[in-house]
Amino acid sequence: MATALPRPYRFHVGASWAGKPAQPRQRQLNTQPFASDSEIGQWRDHVLSRPNDSMGRHIGEDFFYIQEGISLGVADGVGGWVDSGVDPSLFSQALMYHAHRYAKQGWAGEPEIDPTQDYEDREQVEGWELTPMECMDLAHGGVMREKGIMAGSSTACIVNINASSGLLRAANLGDSGFCIIRSSSMIHFQQPQTHFFNCPKQLAKLPSRLQLRGGACCDPASDADNVSLKLRDGDLVILFTDGLSDNVFPAELISICSLVTRQYQQSPSTQIQPFPQGQAKGEPFEFVREEEDAQVQTMAERIVQYATLCMNNKKRVSPFERAAAREGMFFRGGKLDDVTVIVAMIRETM
Numbered sequence: 001m002a003t004a005l006p007r008p009y010r011f012h013v014g015a016s017w018a019g020k021p022a023q024p025r026q027r028q029l030n031t032q033p034f035a036s037d038s039e040i041g042q043w044r045d046h047v048l049s050r051p052n053d054s055m056g057r058h059i060g061e062d063f064f065y066i067q068e069g070i071s072l073g074v075a076d077g078v079g080g081w082v083d084s085g086v087d088p089s090l091f092s093q094a095l096m097y098h099a100h101r102y103a104k105q106g107w108a109g110e111p112e113i114d115p116t117q118d119y120e121d122r123e124q125v126e127g128w129e130l131t132p133m134e135c136m137d138l139a140h141g142g143v144m145r146e147k148g149i150m151a152g153s154s155t156a157c158i159v160n161i162n163a164s165s166g167l168l169r170a171a172n173l174g175d176s177g178f179c180i181i182r183s184s185s186m187i188h189f190q191q192p193q194t195h196f197f198n199c200p201k202q203l204a205k206l207p208s209r210l211q212l213r214g215g216a217c218c219d220p221a222s223d224a225d226n227v228s229l230k231l232r233d234g235d236l237v238i239l240f241t242d243g244l245s246d247n248v249f250p251a252e253l254i255s256i257c258s259l260v261t262r263q264y265q266q267s268p269s270t271q272i273q274p275f276p277q278g279q280a281k282g283e284p285f286e287f288v289r290e291e292e293d294a295q296v297q298t299m300a301e302r303i304v305q306y307a308t309l310c311m312n313n314k315k316r317v318s319p320f321e322r323a324a325a326r327e328g329m330f331f332r333g334g335k336l337d338d339v340t341v342i343v344a345m346i347r348e349t350m
Contacts, residue, residue, distance in 0.1 A: 009166050010347050011070050014297030016052055016304040017340040019060025031087035040097045053301045060338030061088040062241045063096045071103035072342050073158040074176050076241040078202055081152055091143060091152030095203065098142030099135050099158060106130025132158040132171035137221035140203045153204030157239055166231040166346065171224040174200035177245060180229065181236040184258050186250045188229060197327045233348040243339030246320035247310040256302050264295045296343040303341045310334045
């Protein structure tokens with residue numbers, strides 16, 4: 001997806017996802033998803049009509065949004081709610097719907113100039129900037145008002161990129177996150193926020209009448225880590241849920257992106273082929289098939305495919321296994337989980 005704004009920077013964005021297989025021993029829920037004719041249901045189906053690999057995997061308890069302007073977000077519904085009879089996917093879907101809705105209304109951060117004012121007064125007029133943390137907080141409020149969601153919680157990562165200056169601003173709560181790759185080097189990798197091992201910080205809705213097993217956490221958006229970085233031409237920004245970071249090391253992400261880049265440099269014209277539509281039925285997502293669009297989409301899909309292979313490999317040491325060992329716990333191999341990835345490439349237009 002390339003933005004149509006006449007700004008110094010343009011963006012190409014790809015996304016891929018894979019829900020974990022159903023667990024036979026897991027409690028089966030009787031909850032209903034958002035109806036396809038509801039506002040959230042229509043938006044969800046539109047998002048999931050984006051291109052994805054031909055395996056047609058469901059998204060599980062994760063969700064995401066991509067807003068031209070540009071604002072990106074990922075969320076991971078906390079699976080522990082299943083034990084209380086709550087579907088974790090409803091919270092993450094609603095959270096991303098409301099984040100998308102608010103992000104669409106806010107500025108990307110550049111100043112707004114009033115042309116009716118004298119030149120010396122113009123610099124004092126600034127547009128309304130919706131920061132990632134404010135967007136997260138407003139989206140959480142939107143979920144709290146959703147009558148169809150009785151309970152649930154989710155981690156969240158929201159990234160805004162200013163098309164005028166190339167400034168990236170991000171807010172991350174929990175163990176989803178993002179990273180930035182520049183010239184085959186990892187210049188930023190967001191560290192997770194946790195209360196204790198395998199218990200991330202999370203936005204939540206906790207009815208007092210609900211009897212929870214093992215307790216639950218409820219953290220405000222103001223607890224999110226805030227990041228501000230200036231991007232350059234060619235930078236890759238990758239958002240992800242912990243299904244990626246628990247199974248794939250940063251160096252492996254760099255290798256995958258570098259390999260895809262070399263493939264497109266060697267034969268770009270043969271790489272731009274139609275991508276299969278996503279899982280949802282309904283109006284398909286408009287996808288501009290330029291070389292960069294195809295490149296970032298391929299990166300996203302290769303990353304998700306590799307993460308899926310890693311989480312099913314019990315003979316390979318994973319980041320989650322190493323983290324468990326640091327806590328004195330035993331865990332072997334990859335961690336089975338949903339995985340969602342967004343890849344954005346930044347290009348200068350001037």
